[in-house]
Amino acid sequence: MNLGNVSFAEPKCWPENDIYFQAGVSFLQERLNADGNRREYSFLHLNGYTFRHFLSDFPPDKDGSIVIISSPRFLPLAHFWMANHHNVIAVFDSKTNIETLVKMLKKRPSKKRYNTVNKHAPKITDRDITILRHYLNTGNMDYIQRRYSRSYSTVQQWKKIIASKLSIRKLELLFLQS
Structure with missing residues (x-):
């Protein structure tokens, strides 16, 4: 053949x-x-x-x-x-x-990018990615608190904001599946 x-x-x-x-x-x-x-x-x-x-x-x-x-x-x-x-x-x-x-x-034209983003969807920022990577590597927020010299409540607020952007209650839930 x-x-x-x-x-x-x-x-x-x-x-x-x-x-x-x-x-x-x-x-x-x-x-x-x-x-x-x-x-x-x-x-x-x-x-x-x-x-x-x-x-x-x-x-x-x-x-x-x-x-x-x-x-x-x-x-x-x-x-x-x-x-x-x-x-x-x-x-x-x-x-x-x-x-x-x-x-x-x-x-799609060869140079154009196709964006399916909803205009009202929450935007992830560079800081959010950095915090997620630190959290992935260390497993806790103490490192982030020390690294950025922020209070416990500020770091917890960051966690809460990221979790709300990803439509979950707690950031820890992201890492349970994987």
């Missing part, structure tokens, strides 16, 4: 061990290729299980176009990375159907 110049390269997606996400990305890439879109995308899945890795390892060392597919809770975080990293070209909710993804990625 002669396959000619057919390429069977797997689509780039992360995490690589998530077979369900990889199957969805493969189908999405097939649909994009069938519609004539030959651009290379890297698809990243942001959810409770990949949150720690995103927080510690982002931005990836990948060149090219990155599409983040995020669970609803982490959309503010995904939009932060889109706003601050030039290679993140689109952010989608994980509830978005394949047809909408194909349509949006297909009609």
